[in-house]
Amino acid sequence: MFKKGVLRELFDSLFGKSWPMWVGGILLAMMNILLFVIKYPWGSSSGYTNIGQNLFQILGVTSLGTKVPISLHAVALLNIFVVVGAFVSSLFSREFGIRISPVGELVKGFVGGALMAIGATAGAGCTTGGFFTGLAALSAGALTLAAGFMIGTFVALRYLLWEMEALPNISMGKSFTLLTGTGKKTGWQRWLGWILIAVVLFLFSTYTASNSGAMKIIGWHVMIGLILGMILQRSRYCIVRAFREPFMTGEATAPVAVILSILIALVGFTVIKYFGVGNAGEFAARAIEMKGVYANFWLRALIGGIIFGLGMTIAGGCAVGTLWRAGEGHVKLWMAALGFVIMAPISKGFIVPAVKKILPESMQKHLFLPDILGYTGAVVLVLFILLLWFMFAKWNEKTGKFSAL
Amino acid sequence: MQADQNLDCKGLSCPMPIIKLAKTIKKMNSGEVLEMLGTDPGSKSDVPAWCEKTGNVFLEQSEEDGTYKFYIKKK
Numbered sequence: 001m002f003k004k005g006v007l008r009e010l011f012d013s014l015f016g017k018s019w020p021m022w023v024g025g026i027l028l029a030m031m032n033i034l035l036f037v038i039k040y041p042w043g044s045s046s047g048y049t050n051i052g053q054n055l056f057q058i059l060g061v062t063s064l065g066t067k068v069p070i071s072l073h074a075v076a077l078l079n080i081f082v083v084v085g086a087f088v089s090s091l092f093s094r095e096f097g098i099r100i101s102p103v104g105e106l107v108k109g110f111v112g113g114a115l116m117a118i119g120a121t122a123g124a125g126c127t128t129g130g131f132f133t134g135l136a137a138l139s140a141g142a143l144t145l146a147a148g149f150m151i152g153t154f155v156a157l158r159y160l161l162w163e164m165e166a167l168p169n170i171s172m173g174k175s176f177t178l179l180t181g182t183g184k185k186t187g188w189q190r191w192l193g194w195i196l197i198a199v200v201l202f203l204f205s206t207y208t209a210s211n212s213g214a215m216k217i218i219g220w221h222v223m224i225g226l227i228l229g230m231i232l233q234r235s236r237y238c239i240v241r242a243f244r245e246p247f248m249t250g251e252a253t254a255p256v257a258v259i260l261s262i263l264i265a266l267v268g269f270t271v272i273k274y275f276g277v278g279n280a281g282e283f284a285a286r287a288i289e290m291k292g293v294y295a296n297f298w299l300r301a302l303i304g305g306i307i308f309g310l311g312m313t314i315a316g317g318c319a320v321g322t323l324w325r326a327g328e329g330h331v332k333l334w335m336a337a338l339g340f341v342i343m344a345p346i347s348k349g350f351i352v353p354a355v356k357k358i359l360p361e362s363m364q365k366h367l368f369l370p371d372i373l374g375y376t377g378a379v380v381l382v383l384f385i386l387l388l389w390f391m392f393a394k395w396n397e398k399t400g401k402f403s404a405l
Numbered sequence: 406m407q408a409d410q411n412l413d414c415k416g417l418s419c420p421m422p423i424i425k426l427a428k429t430i431k432k433m434n435s436g437e438v439l440e441m442l443g444t445d446p447g448s449k450s451d452v453p454a455w456c457e458k459t460g461n462v463f464l465e466q467s468e469e470d471g472t473y474k475f476y477i478k479k480k
Contacts, residue, residue, distance in 0.1 A: 018446075018449070018450055090446070093446075095446040097444060097471040099415075099416050099418070099444045099445070100416060101416040101417055101418065102416060102417075105416070105417065105418075105421070160420070160421075160424060161424065164424055164425065164428055165428075171417060171421050171425070175415045175416020175417070175444075176416065177415065177416065177444045177471050177472065180444075180470055180471025180472075181471065182468055182469070182470060182471055183470040183471055184470075236447055236450075238419075241419075241420075244420065248420060248423070248424075249423065249427075249454075249455055249458060249459075250458065251454060251455075251458055253454070316418050316419050316420060316421070317418075317419075325418060328446065330418045330445070332418055333418065397458075405423065405424065405427035405455075405459075
């Protein structure tokens with residue numbers, strides 16, 4: 001018989017200390033490939049939009065509402081279970097705690113979330129669906145989206161540094177920390193984690209017991225959401241940092257982790273697209289090729305990326321980063337999620353139609369890179385850009401040329 | 406441990422603690438010790454990594470009831 005020892009050791013090695021971010025990057029890329037095979041590669045902002053639309057529906061604002069309930073929206077559920085997964089994982093690792101930041105920070109969270117909602121809807125893409133997935137899916141818009149993130153992040157970081165000098169009170173004042181994992185009487189925390197895992201298993205088996213293929217797919221999103229949330233929390237994988245760190249501390253850890261995850265997803269996605277793999281003939285080969293490709297090249301993605309970049313830097317988490325930090329108990333990120341959820345339907349209802357109307361067709365192209373460069377050309381182009389990014393991050397780590405701190 | 410300077414980052418999340426840490430250290434004299442308090446689990450790895458990157462000396466870290474305490478000596 002095994003003693004408790006080996007399992008305890010395994011548990012402690014998983015939850016005792018953080019995983020390197022690049023380990024998270026590899027695992028997340030593998031999960032993204034799974035999501036692609038099951039239905040559609042990883043995205044997040046459409047889930048926020050659906051949750052917001054349901055909220056407006058309940059409040060009686062049907063013009064901003066939807067008939068698709070959260071329980072039938074795969075991406076909304078994926079988002080919710082990323083929060084659950086991060087919550088479970090932070091309970092297991094004794095890192096959970098409700099951390100109420102000073103009021104000024106809470107406001108920044110809300111504003112950052114609202115800006116992300118505008119950026120993600122107006123630009124047709126967030127850091128996950130538009131960039132991580134988009135670049136691996138060979139979507140041309142992902143390139144200008146990334147340029148937008150870089151500009152937005154740079155400007156917002158300058159703002160944060162200025163705020164620290166000119167308005168130091170925003171980030172000072174009363175803060176509260178409740179229910180932390182290292183306080184007294186915390187035995188219930190790990191039990192709660194196990195109970196939540198049991199609940200997810202129950203939901204998974206309920207959804208997948210259905211005869212409908214759509215329900216089985218939703219069941220898998222519940223399960224994968226939980227796994228994503230745990231990976232994200234353990235590795236503290238953060239796309240904001242990948243864009244911000246070169247301008248802030250100069251560390252290359254986050255850029256390297258994100259580059260690695262895109263690289264792995266790129267290989268998986270390209271194979272899936274090239275051979276038209278997937279989903280029991282439900283999608284034609286062309287439809288599979290166009291998954292993860294958005295109608296936003298080039299100006300639409302650039303503008304959206306700038307707004308999103310401002311928002312994610314002020315909030316301290318992108319769409320997905322907000323989810324896992326919310327699960328860990330950061331109330332500032334709860335406010336960011338709230339701002340995102342409220343603003344996304346409003347932006348989709350009013351701002352997106354205006355953007356689509358004003359911008360000429362040539363600035364919001366639905367462009368799949370292999371259509372103009374061939375598969376080889378497109379993959380080489382993305383590899384080249386990842387390599388440039390890697391070299392910039394590493395060179396800057398040594399020289400600190402672009403780093404403010 | 407005796408500290409020359411204190412920094413309270415409780416309740417703040419990434420990137421605020423590191424920005425504040427960098428600003429505070431900048432204003433200190435070489436050899437002085439900073440005591441930093443925070444509640445973001447990310448700080449457990451971010452603060453030592455920042456110290457290593459910038460050449461400041463990371464002295465020690467402890468944790469009590471969800472509050473992390475770091476001691477850093479300015480280079």
